[in-house]
Amino acid sequence: RELLCIFGTGDLGRSLGQRLLQTGYRVVYGSRRPHSCDPLPQGAQVMSHTEAAQLATVVIACVHREHYDFLEAAAPQLKGKVLVDVSNNSEKGLYPESNAEYLQSLLPEASVVKAFNTISAWSLQNGSSDAHRQVYLCGDSAEAKQAVRELATSLGLSVLDRGCLSAAREVEDFPLQLFPQWRLPLCLATGLTAFFFFYLLTRDVIYAYVEKDKDISFRIMVSLANKVFPIVSLIMLSLCYLPGVLAAFIQLYRGTKYRRFPDWLDRWMLCRKQLGLLALGLAFLHVLYTLLIPIRYYVRYKIAENVVSVIRENRTTVFDTTIAWRSDSYLSMGILGFALFVLLGITSLPSISNALSWREFSFVQSKLGHLTLFFCTLHTYLYGWDRFLRPSTYKWWTPPGYMLCLVVPSVVLVLKLLILLPCMDRSLGRIRQGWE
Template sequence: MASQVEQMIQVVVLSGRRGLHLKNPYSMPVNETSFSRLRNIIGGSSGIESLGEISNAEKRVKDTTLVALIKALIVQEILPASAADEKPPPSPVVVLSGRRGLHLKNPYSMPVNETSFSRLFGCIVPYARVPVHPCVRDSAVMTVERKQGTVCIFGTGDFGRSLGLRLLQAGYEVVFGSRDPKNRGLLPKGSKVMTHTEAAQTAQVIFIAVQRDHYEFLTSLTPALEGKVLVDISNNLKRGQFPQSNAEYLSSLVPGASVVKGFNTVSAWALQSGALDASRQVLLCGDDPQAKQAVVDIAHSLGLTTQDRGSLRAAGEVEDIPLQLFPLWRLPLWITSGLISFFFCYLIVYDVTYAYVEDGEDLFYRIMVAVPNKVFPDVSLVMLALCYLPGALAAILQLHNGTKHKRFPDWLDRWMLCRKQLGLVALALGLLHVLYTLVKPIRYNILHSGDTSVIKQIRENVTKPFDNTEAWRKDSYYSMGILGFFTFLLLGITSLPSVSNQLNWREFRFVQSKLGYLTLVLCTGHGLVYGWNKFLRASRWHWCLPPSYTLSLVVPCVVLMLKLVLITPCIHHRITRIRRGWEKPGKNHGHQTTVYMDKATSL
């Protein structure tokens, strides 16, 4: 009996917010919920009615205690049923619970996406009196095998070695195909090295981890590759380097094989680090559904997610993805660079050059701190307003067109798609403004001017009176700036995928729209109160140039004025009707459609 138990499930229960966690026996507390769920899954009664009977006051169970509990449950419930049915003991299984259900996993990889209840019940239902859950009644019963199968890799470079190591850890047998089978010093232990012809005969799935320039040797292997699944992982050095994609070229060389493009967006470093420090998404395309499914199963066993991009015709697009450098950030960064350059040059002329020419005063030291501390908030405020200006323009266009079934101009589409990036850059510049402001009291010229002012008052035996209005002004714009930056941080936090995925559409819209406009109001008020009545003073206009904060307030004030107009009841009601499908009578809009902005396009 004991030997049979040792072959059974060896797990530790981990409690979570929404379910039961079963993991390898190393570490985490168990609560009453997970205990009861374990007993419900296995079925029957073990004689232990609560977790408190086997744990301390803090309800923390050591590994050995919990494994003993599971063994007891197996002995009392599973083994008797197994003996009665004369069925072999099940394979060891490790299960991880997530937000969307139980996920099967092995000790070396991340959860897979298949329905995990079916796999769990596939291991224990035949041996326990447990009804099958309705959600998996029609699911295929699957069991965990220690060996997943054999995978062949052509190529012993960095990616091939990293992929081979991960496959070995996931339970696969790995065979490398090499021109020199004797040279295996750098290959992972446990793998085999053969010639290309011999290696191709050992596996159904073959990863082609060589560059396109070396594909010619595959033509001599055409008989051995007949009916095989070839996974092309190659990338090019630049876009449009070849008239035909690498995967399509490979398919033309070996017409009898099923070519799948994939794994080219995952780096060797991502595989070595367990896909924790880089992208975990594998983009796949191919013409054979069964071949793609075989690659999907391998990717899932490695803890990677997959996305089907269609037929092999999409291979060129997939191959271009690793060559892209921040495609959604280009326009925001260009706008940011232009605004920073403009305001920096403007302030050099307004603050530094004017004082040097008119008064002979050398203020060039302000370039290091004072000038950037004016540039960053000015640009940040303009960028924040630019996040909400395209939404107002889109509403005006829909009012003008009388329908939502008409495409926005391309420039407006592109603008709306990069609003999140515009907002994040604005937040970064606002953070720099905060940091520069914090060092303001310890700057030499500030300390010097303060000391000089005090000494001057002592010598002249005068006291500068307290200005109540000035105190109100400074406290007001400090307070509005702090609150504005706080709400700005909330907007940035909710833009993170890990946070936004927890919100429904209404919550996300409330934060990004209502809270976003509140942030814009606070930051605009911060600038207006800072300027106070200085806007009208002639001494503040140098060479007929207004202060920089005056310029930075133009776009935010325009956006807020447009918003005030659009939220008036008559206009807002009409916009709402249009967005719900209403069209102006007499309009014939053909087949054009509007590009809708989803959560990912918001700040």
Template structure:
């Protein structure tokens, strides 16, 4: 039942469990052990709202990583007709499911962020901060840099990123694919897909800002969770930058158009599965 969903769901479950346990230790347990603060109420909203974007970003990167690996293999083999390894072939076939899961977690993150102002803990912290300034007769100066740091990821997260994410999800539906040609589908899923990955990665980088440079942000030597979630997307984008350099991109294009490295056996074409020889 739903064979192409088995691997994505296992990956999603594993990543969700990992980030949830990580944040449970990083945010909640650390505060309880070191400072004696009971922050277990964060398990309901705050912790999931960090798990969702972390998992979504990693899943989106996993959606585009196999394409880069396949391109590297084709460069190494000098032909598009040689079979991909079974694990890579299976990974390539479930990219749509990986992307849809990333979309779902991204939408959950957006919804949880929108309800942040009505959370009791948020309103309590805001009100006590105002009361403290009134009692001490001081005014906290407006921090223009902090305003940019907060507004920029909010703008990306509630405007461009959801629109692109939804466009990627909609064009993956079979009913929509029937009304698009290959060039249109490839433009949306490849070009706009990587643009979405760039924006999502930038969203995480701007959100984190310089937090990773502050020793106080490392609880029990553990970095903030967003640092972990940014590793794989940055690797994928670096690979893509290498693959789109003119000399390498030209060679990949020739290979995918049927060119083969001199000396390759020309008689193996008929033995290759078409499903594994499809251009990416």
């Protein structure tokens, strides 16, 4: 069985060594203090760096970049060997060149391969399959990469080749990134939430305080939240489907699919998934808030008060079938919309979307997605009902939130309908032919 050398008996060195030993490799450690190491994985040997390097053809340097200088001493032993760089930095852009390139420049006669830096010592050691099973590989020597690829594969990790060593910078940035694709959608969601929060705070709470001298500030916690969240959710949902429609119009106008979209549109299209998932999260909150309405003290008080007043004032109440229809309809639309929404969420789980063919995926995401948007929009229109026409709705001459939030979805749906007209559909089909 093959012998591998690991430099450094730290966390990663030990975990990697242990897993390699399990898989049947022989492992020898190179350490500064070969005789005073903490207990190492059973079956591994420890010696000085130079001795260890001599024995193996593949050397894994599990040492921080800051200490790479000691490797120069072992240069003769490392000549022609495969040297694996696993290091990460604590932040981006700390050094002018990537760690791997720096290592290569220190040891020009070794074949440096960047690998394993996205794997965590903790999960290696515990055999847990959580996160980070993907190993990104890069290096200038094809044989060296092949050797490392085999090593990683036999550890049960999946390998993705990123090309030559100059890609190391990118690979080193992976473990440092924190949801880069979610940034824009998150900012948008925060901005919209803040805007609508203050807008509705003014219209509801402050208006009541100023005009009616009533303190209804307690409504912030639930009633206001339950307006802001669905409103932002609906807007973000429609922003998912707007770029697709815009793209179609641009293509129709240009008559070809081969010219790139403007940059902003491209970026927008790439963050639709995140927009959609955030919208789902907000819709989820809306549903939870809605479902516990009847538990609230305020609501219970109101209902009881109502019954009491009916009796005390000896009023009679009449059952209004129209209101019943309307109330049941908007709730039904909401439920159907939400169920489809969850379905969209489920199909965007990586393990499910991987199991779907492209046609299936776009059937769900595009066709059912527009249906979701339609249901949610209808839900809101039905909720508004005849209040659109009542002047009392427009406190301080401002429209209520749900009217504002209906603008974008309505536009998207109308534009989409236009595209579905036979004449438009046909020309678009011709342009996109072969696009799938």
